[in-house]
Amino acid sequence: MTTPFRIAGASGFWGDRNDALLDQVQGGPIDAVMLDYLAEVTMSILRLKKMRNPDQGYAGDFLKALGPPLQEIADRGIQVITNAGGMNPRACAQAVVELARKQGISGLRVGLVTGDDLMGALDDLVAKGVPLANLDTGAAFSTIRERVLSANAYLGADPIADALRRGAQIVVTGRCTDSALALAPLLARYGWAADDFDRRAAGVVCGHVLECGGQGSGGNFAGGYERVPNLARLGYPIAEVAETGEFVVTKHPGLGGLVTPAVMKEQLLYEIGDPRAYATPDAIADFTSIRLEDLGGDRVRFSGIRGGPPPEHLKVSISFQDGWRNAVALTFVWPHAVRRARDTEALLRERCKLRGLEIDAFHVDLIGLSGAHGAMAPMPSEEPNEVLFRMAIRTRDRESAKRFGEEISPLVLSGVPGAASGLLSGRPEESAIVNYWPSLVPRSAATGTVEILES
Amino acid sequence: MKTALYNLAHTRSGDKGDLCNIGVIARRPEHYPVLLRELTAQRVKRYFGDWCRGPVDRYELPNLEALNFVLHQALDGGALASMRLDTQGKTYGFALLRMQIDVPDDLPFEKLV
Numbered sequence: 001m002t003t004p005f006r007i008a009g010a011s012g013f014w015g016d017r018n019d020a021l022l023d024q025v026q027g028g029p030i031d032a033v034m035l036d037y038l039a040e041v042t043m044s045i046l047r048l049k050k051m052r053n054p055d056q057g058y059a060g061d062f063l064k065a066l067g068p069p070l071q072e073i074a075d076r077g078i079q080v081i082t083n084a085g086g087m088n089p090r091a092c093a094q095a096v097v098e099l100a101r102k103q104g105i106s107g108l109r110v111g112l113v114t115g116d117d118l119m120g121a122l123d124d125l126v127a128k129g130v131p132l133a134n135l136d137t138g139a140a141f142s143t144i145r146e147r148v149l150s151a152n153a154y155l156g157a158d159p160i161a162d163a164l165r166r167g168a169q170i171v172v173t174g175r176c177t178d179s180a181l182a183l184a185p186l187l188a189r190y191g192w193a194a195d196d197f198d199r200r201a202a203g204v205v206c207g208h209v210l211e212c213g214g215q216g217s218g219g220n221f222a223g224g225y226e227r228v229p230n231l232a233r234l235g236y237p238i239a240e241v242a243e244t245g246e247f248v249v250t251k252h253p254g255l256g257g258l259v260t261p262a263v264m265k266e267q268l269l270y271e272i273g274d275p276r277a278y279a280t281p282d283a284i285a286d287f288t289s290i291r292l293e294d295l296g297g298d299r300v301r302f303s304g305i306r307g308g309p310p311p312e313h314l315k316v317s318i319s320f321q322d323g324w325r326n327a328v329a330l331t332f333v334w335p336h337a338v339r340r341a342r343d344t345e346a347l348l349r350e351r352c353k354l355r356g357l358e359i360d361a362f363h364v365d366l367i368g369l370s371g372a373h374g375a376m377a378p379m380p381s382e383e384p385n386e387v388l389f390r391m392a393i394r395t396r397d398r399e400s401a402k403r404f405g406e407e408i409s410p411l412v413l414s415g416v417p418g419a420a421s422g423l424l425s426g427r428p429e430e431s432a433i434v435n436y437w438p439s440l441v442p443r444s445a446a447t448g449t450v451e452i453l454e455s
Numbered sequence: 456m457k458t459a460l461y462n463l464a465h466t467r468s469g470d471k472g473d474l475c476n477i478g479v480i481a482r483r484p485e486h487y488p489v490l491l492r493e494l495t496a497q498r499v500k501r502y503f504g505d506w507c508r509g510p511v512d513r514y515e516l517p518n519l520e521a522l523n524f525v526l527h528q529a530l531d532g533g534a535l536a537s538m539r540l541d542t543q544g545k546t547y548g549f550a551l552l553r554m555q556i557d558v559p560d561d562l563p564f565e566k567l568v
Binding site for chain 2: 040041044136137220222223224262265266267268269270271272273274275276287288289290291292322323325327361362363365367371372373374375376377390392393394433434435436438
């Protein structure tokens with residue numbers, strides 16, 4: 001049997017551990033590493049950053065993660081694939097080149113994939129009859145057109161694979177499917193054909209296991225986190241992929257974590273819809289075809305994966321300005337903490353009315369009792385020691401959102417007694433709601449373009 | 456007899472826009488038929504009450520001894536607009552695990568809660 005291709009996961013979102021990449025590089029043999037930085041919310045945040053500074057708009061954490069192991073990555077020829085480019089993949093790729101030069105590494109080839117940004121093409125698409133209706137609700141695009149902040153298509157693995165074939169060792173993209181970051185080096189290595197849907201689907205499933213960092217090797221494991229060794233030095237997952245598309249998920253020995261079928265099942269079910277039709281631009285993967293086999297010693301084999309042709313459309317992620325929100329909080333102590341929290345809610349509502357605030361929606365959490373699950377959580381029969389009262393609002397009027405935040409502090413002296421103001425208190429600031437609008441565009445609307453930079 | 460779903464299953468939940476999905480995984484193979492029978496889409500929809508304003512879809516994954524539930528309009532407009540404490544539904548799986556379900560008297564399981 002030939003040596004499998006080893007792909008490591010090293011980031012699950014923007015905000016993940018920056019030292020995971022160093023661990024994956026130093027912990028043992030790997031051929032490629034993928035780092036995912038883009039959640040639904042992330043692109044709109046990056047767009048705002050780019051508007052303020054045209055050199056920004058990418059996940060700068062990638063550079064922090066890449067710095068320490070870069071020399072070793074270059075020496076060992078490890079491929080690094082990331083969507084850290086966000087709204088500005090060119091600036092991100094140039095920053096990688098600069099980082100390499102600063103470390104005295106010359107000849108490092110950095111691939112840049114662009115073409116996902118559709119912000120400038122929206123009017124043209126609408127004129128061509130693309131509805132851009134909301135995929136979940138069916139709502140018309142015209143209801144948000146004036147408030148759109150970003151629009152990015154989810155590209156697939158082929159342009160990334162193209163960059164790798166052209167000698168790029170590090171590839172930076174904007175919006176692409178998370179799984180493409182793992183499928184691409186497999187395509188470059190094994191040359192799976194465009195209609196080889198079973199093996200492409202296997203690569204998609206492999207990417208789905210790796211795309212959430214530590215969650216694929218024992219992090220956030222609800223099936224028994226108590227049995228996961230050494231979470232403080234959690235070893236992120238690694239897939240050893242054969243040319244057939246079969247693969248074994250494992251982790252570096254010597255680091256913490258746990259790879260068992262139960263851990264794999266939780267990650268496979270994370271953020272999916274119909275398991276028979278997990279759709280990407282590269283293939284549709286059938287999650288009901290996956291066979292798991294526990295090999296012991298933190299090794300689980302994946303086999304039997306079936307796939308089908310990809311959909312005619314690409315998913316596009318649009319973000320838009322959707323009003324303002326704010327939240328205030330006070331902690332009430334025994335006795336009758338719940339009653340005093342409820343009386344405070346009524347008091348705040350009356351203050352909003354008196355001051356003429358335009359509030360579209362109120363929401364109250366009694367944290368400690370029912371904050372996370374509302375009426376699903378049964379009330380305890382005894383008086384609680386304390387309750388954190390939290391009241392959130394949503395409004396189209398920024399001034400009202402701001403003034404709502406000014407209403408909480410005065411209640412310490414002029415409201416209901418027995419309140420501690422230590423947590424989430426003071427004068428909370430309003431924040432902009434940047435909402436998410438999933439939609440579809442024809443495949444021809446967005447094609448990946450590849451450039452190669454060199455240090 | 457009745458017991459909490461927690462004793463028979465573990466879950467992972469997360470968000471996609473205003474949708475929340477909850478993967479429910481049998482702790483043992485013999486628990487999967489109980490999940491299939493007890494956890495209907497209608498029952499999950501009723502259980503979440505006004506926290507889930509849209510329909511609930513159920514998908515079966517016999518290969519993983521697991522079910523996947525997709526709750527529509529379940530996140531108060533989605534993580535970015537939500538006023539709730541758990542904006543992304545990361546704890547909704549735990550909420551479901553509190554449900555009391557009927558199990559055969561001779562079903563082996565570990566009483567964890």
